[in-house]
Amino acid sequence: MIDTLKIAQTLKDAGFEDKQAEMLAHTFGETSSQARDNVATKGDLDQLETRLGLQMKASLSALKADTVRWLIGSQAVLLIALMALSNFTKLLG
Known part of the structure; x- marks a missing residue:
């Protein structure tokens, strides 16, 4: 004071x-x-750090899930394309 x-x-x-x-x-x-x-007090900063940490974890989890879905989807498309190519080459040969 x-x-x-x-x-x-x-x-x-x-x-x-x-x-x-x-x-x-x-x-x-x-x-x-x-x-x-x-x-801002130390307590205010600690609360902010905790909230930001939780938000980051949630964002990373969502990003990981999206990445896994994208990878699985692209692998499925690649597999279908290879199967179609294989069938096409059988028809030609």
Whole structure:
């Protein structure tokens, strides 16, 4: 927490008028407080890391499943093409 009284006193000692020093110290304290409210904590970052990790695992699982389906499908097409070619060569020969 910011010690606004100490800031005001320092400003007064530096030559600021009482009202100016108090207003600047108050404004600085309010701004610092608002900035602190918008800062992510370690807990926030840990939760984000966990969520992102779970999303990545889910995405990778889906990608693996799609890849396996594509490979099986392409192998099936290749096998059918080879069988058709084999039958065609038997007809010619």
